[in-house]
Amino acid sequence: MLLLGRIVILALVLFELLNLGGVLKFTLDFSWLGLLVTSVGSWALLEGLYYFLRRRGASLSGFPCFLAAVVL
Numbered sequence: 001m002l003l004l005g006r007i008v009i010l011a012l013v014l015f016e017l018l019n020l021g022g023v024l025k026f027t028l029d030f031s032w033l034g035l036l037v038t039s040v041g042s043w044a045l046l047e048g049l050y051y052f053l054r055r056r057g058a059s060l061s062g063f064p065c066f067l068a069a070v071v072l
Contacts, residue, residue, distance in 0.1 A: 004069075009072065013039050013043065042072060043068075
């Protein structure tokens with residue numbers, strides 16, 4: 001589930017980058033840059049959490065990453 005969550009978040013980041021660059025033409029009420037910063041920030045926070053827990057010997061299921069991908 002962790003891998004699926006990572007793939008969905010990275011696909012979302014790619015989609016937002018393409019819209020920010022003008023390749024895709026989806027219109028929103030929000031800025032693409034703001035959405036991109038939100039997605040990348042959430043992804044970095046989750047990866048930092050997984051890294052911190054792994055170094056402490058604990059583990060976390062992939063559900064939080066998958067849930068964050070769905071919410072984003």
